[in-house]
Amino acid sequence: xxxxxxxxxxxxxxxxxxxxxxxxxLEIVKPETRKRVEEAIEQLRYQPSxxxxxxxxxxxxxxxxVLPDLHGEFYSEIIRGADAxxxxxxxxxxxxxxxxxxxxxxxxxxxxxxxxxGMALMVSELTDGIRRTxxxxxxxxxxxxxxxxxxxxxxxxxxxxxxxxxxxxxxxxNCGARRVIFLGGAESNVDTRARFGAxxxxxxxxxxxxxxxxxxxxxxxxxxxxxxxxxxxPSWAGSGAFVFAANDEMAAGxxxxxxxxxxxxxxxxxxxxFDDTRIAQLTHPALTTVRVPMALxxxxxxxxxxxxxxxxxxxxxxVVLQPEVxxxxxxxxxxx
Amino acid sequence: xxxxxxxxxxxxxxxxxxxxxxxxxLEIVKPETRKRVEEAIEQLRYQPSxxxxxxxxxxxxxxxxVLPDLHGEFYSEIIRGADAxxxxxxxxxxxxxxxxxxxxxxxxxxxxxxxxxGMALMVSELTDGIRRTxxxxxxxxxxxxxxxxxxxxxxxxxxxxxxxxxxxxxxxxNCGARRVIFLGGAESNVDTRARFGAxxxxxxxxxxxxxxxxxxxxxxxxxxxxxxxxxxxPSWAGSGAFVFAANDEMAAGxxxxxxxxxxxxxxxxxxxxFDDTRIAQLTHPALTTVRVPMALxxxxxxxxxxxxxxxxxxxxxxVVLQPEVxxxxxxxxxxx
DNA sequence: TTGTAGGCGTTATCAT
DNA sequence: ATGATAACGCCTACAA
Numbered sequence: 001x002x003x004x005x006x007x008x009x010x011x012x013x014x015x016x017x018x019x020x021x022x023x024x025x026l027e028i029v030k031p032e033t034r035k036r037v038e039e040a041i042e043q044l045r046y047q048p049s050x051x052x053x054x055x056x057x058x059x060x061x062x063x064x065x066v067l068p069d070l071h072g073e074f075y076s077e078i079i080r081g082a083d084a085x086x087x088x089x090x091x092x093x094x095x096x097x098x099x100x101x102x103x104x105x106x107x108x109x110x111x112x113x114x115x116x117x118g119m120a121l122m123v124s125e126l127t128d129g130i131r132r133t134x135x136x137x138x139x140x141x142x143x144x145x146x147x148x149x150x151x152x153x154x155x156x157x158x159x160x161x162x163x164x165x166x167x168x169x170x171x172x173x174n175c176g177a178r179r180v181i182f183l184g185g186a187e188s189n190v191d192t193r194a195r196f197g198a199x200x201x202x203x204x205x206x207x208x209x210x211x212x213x214x215x216x217x218x219x220x221x222x223x224x225x226x227x228x229x230x231x232x233x234p235s236w237a238g239s240g241a242f243v244f245a246a247n248d249e250m251a252a253g254x255x256x257x258x259x260x261x262x263x264x265x266x267x268x269x270x271x272x273x274f275d276d277t278r279i280a281q282l283t284h285p286a287l288t289t290v291r292v293p294m295a296l297x298x299x300x301x302x303x304x305x306x307x308x309x310x311x312x313x314x315x316x317x318x319v320v321l322q323p324e325v326x327x328x329x330x331x332x333x334x335x336x
Numbered sequence: 337x338x339x340x341x342x343x344x345x346x347x348x349x350x351x352x353x354x355x356x357x358x359x360x361x362l363e364i365v366k367p368e369t370r371k372r373v374e375e376a377i378e379q380l381r382y383q384p385s386x387x388x389x390x391x392x393x394x395x396x397x398x399x400x401x402v403l404p405d406l407h408g409e410f411y412s413e414i415i416r417g418a419d420a421x422x423x424x425x426x427x428x429x430x431x432x433x434x435x436x437x438x439x440x441x442x443x444x445x446x447x448x449x450x451x452x453x454g455m456a457l458m459v460s461e462l463t464d465g466i467r468r469t470x471x472x473x474x475x476x477x478x479x480x481x482x483x484x485x486x487x488x489x490x491x492x493x494x495x496x497x498x499x500x501x502x503x504x505x506x507x508x509x510n511c512g513a514r515r516v517i518f519l520g521g522a523e524s525n526v527d528t529r530a531r532f533g534a535x536x537x538x539x540x541x542x543x544x545x546x547x548x549x550x551x552x553x554x555x556x557x558x559x560x561x562x563x564x565x566x567x568x569x570p571s572w573a574g575s576g577a578f579v580f581a582a583n584d585e586m587a588a589g590x591x592x593x594x595x596x597x598x599x600x601x602x603x604x605x606x607x608x609x610f611d612d613t614r615i616a617q618l619t620h621p622a623l624t625t626v627r628v629p630m631a632l633x634x635x636x637x638x639x640x641x642x643x644x645x646x647x648x649x650x651x652x653x654x655v656v657l658q659p660e661v662x663x664x665x666x667x668x669x670x671x672x
Numbered sequence: 673t674t675g676t677a678g679g680c681g682t683t684a685t686c687a688t
Numbered sequence: 689a690t691g692a693t694a695a696c697g698c699c700t701a702c703a704a
Contacts, residue, residue, distance in 0.1 A: 004681055015691045020683060030689060047474040050451030051391040052681035055696050060387055060451065062398075062430070070419050076412035083406055083433055092449055094398070095431045097419055113428055115386030115396065138383040252618075282588075282618045340697055351675045356699060366673060388697035391680050 003044045012040035023048060062092045063305055064119035065298070070097045072249070073277045074294055078144070081298030082120065089306045091117075098123065117309050120144055120301035125188045140308045144301045146190055147318070154304040154317045156297055160191070163290045163323040164198035167272060170288075170325055171242050172206050175270055175333040178240030180210060183228075183250050185220040192217065195246045195274060218250060222279075225253030233261050237268040242331070248273035248280045248289055255283045255330065266332030276326050285329030292323050339380045348376035359384060398428045399641055400455035401634070406433045408585070409613045410630055414480070417634030418456065425642045427453075434459065453645050456480055456637040461524045476644045480637045482526055483654070490640040490653045492633055496527070499626045499659040500534035503608060506624075506661055507578050508542050511606055511669040514576030516546060519564075519586050521556040528553065531582045531610060554586060558615075561589030569597050573604040578667070584609035584616045584625055591619045591666065602668030612662050621665030628659045 009016045014037060021029050022037040029037075040046070054060040065082050067075045079095060086093040094116060119137070122144035123130050134141070135151045142154040171177040182199055184192035196215070203210045218224045225245060229236075233254070236243065245251035251273030258265050265271055265285055273280060276291035300319050308314065327333065345352045350369060357365050358373040365373075376382070390396040401418050403411045415431060422429040430452060455473070458480035459466050470477070471487045478490040507513040518535055520528035532551070539546045554560045561581060565572075569590070572579065581587035587609030594601050601607055601621055609616060612627035636655050644650065663669065 006681080017691060028689060033689080045472055045474065047450050049391070049681050050449045051387055051396055053683075054387040054451065055385070055391050056683040058696075061449070062451065070412070070416040073409065073412070076406070076409070076415075079412075079415070079431065080406040080433075083431060087432070092430050092451070093432065094428050095415065095419060096423070096429065097416075113386045113397070114383050115390065115398065115428070136381055138381065278615075279618065282615065284620070352698080353676080353700080354674060364673060369673080385697055389699075392699045394680075
């Protein structure tokens, strides 16, 4: 910042207060004076310092969005939703991914900046380090896709249990599934856990077994799932067999491997995914999956956060978003 | 911010300067004193105010990344690269999309915050409003995928002309293209212009015509391209006919439409795209395209910007990234 | 090694 | 309607 408010004031022959009033649109400035000030601002190319203003007002109007990773459509859509909402509400959005988070790296560098009014964050594993970080966050925060008993905070979650149950009901009830093979991400991953738990639950209720050897923990990646499937898919194929992949990427990998191995989807093997990202419409056959409102998750978390910044001590809110089953061809029951 | 440095100072029985020294890691503090201060900080859960610190030091260590849009892998990857580099360099990254930019909306809201040390920005059209905005940016900025004669600034661009020439040479020389159909985004879009210009140039050099009716301006979207192709693809198909879509999305749309219309790719019609996004590997047949180093673009723009913040008056840098042709099956010359 | 004091560029509270 | 002045929370000479 070179030119400051006092320069403008001098140039326009007024006091700093008047300049401040003009800038902040206070209507009690005589039009004539206002004009002089505006001209001075223009001429000097004056740009108010957000730092100074923030310091005075006690807030930066900047919020953070911290995601486990920035790779892929899932996070990208969350960012898009968050950006739109933040813009709407007049906040700036500081994005950051958590690279390594552990006992020693108690959180994203971002937190230490003391420059944010609050943060929305999504963590893929609830380690002790993270819990600790969260429990003494210096600013309000909202948790995305997670819930932490103990620390008071708002959260935006999706009803995974319900969604998975619906999906399993469809697969079992409408498509005749008799055996389900589960493909998860890392075993400690929160989504993996939620989806696996719900899956097992649903199978139990239907009296179907979930054999331990039919549970695989991978990494949410297309290629990893492809490689696995390329190896073992013959042992999966069979009447009533279904793969439930915890995200669309892995489901797509399985479908690709099947096609290469001559296993017909859905005839020899049903495949369903999760998320309804773009790829779900590009597989052959197209993927039956669960639509997660990604952009909405981002938008809601920002909305909740900014709301909280207004009302610091309202009671914690918890927004539950409902995913919805999207039936396509890969489950063999598109028309039922 | 509730608790401030003076609270810590009082609690530790030292002066504010000492607290400040501890926080900033100045080594001239007696270990004993340092320990007392650190304990006080811990106990009080003191968090320095980035606002105050920034005000004093004259910088926020925050940079902006402004993109035309936040939709799709292209921007997402740029963000990912930028985030990694910013973290590396100790800067925070404020993301924003330009929603409507015009004469009246002279730029992203972000610019007005006066809270950023600099910005990296990518604009998809160079309107007068944008030019004006850029020419009196109050902070250093680097332009992504664009170059603006006049205003001094760094820029990161990709050598589209060269890449397109290579691609055309391949298509004409190795695949026997005799007729090229060009699918662009909006006519005013900078990438559309660059790619179209280079395409026409390359064709001219090869003595091939580019019929006006073979030039379409769409919107970079899969669906739009699909719809167009679904209508007119029979008139495209024919020996030596090639579609050059200005991005992979549109190319994929054409391939899908072809498959539906019974037009064989690449036998009846060659298709090539641009970007090498994920979708290029998911089409059937896989797409020949040009690999754009998206994450690198993001990283380089951040690097250049932060470098500039260090050396305000070094001469403008211009980093040129080389895309590379990726030959797959959709051009019919995978093995040549 | 530590403390004192001035100032960074605003906004807000009083006066005038 | 406008102006003077005290914060805001921190850094940094300079002094001790």
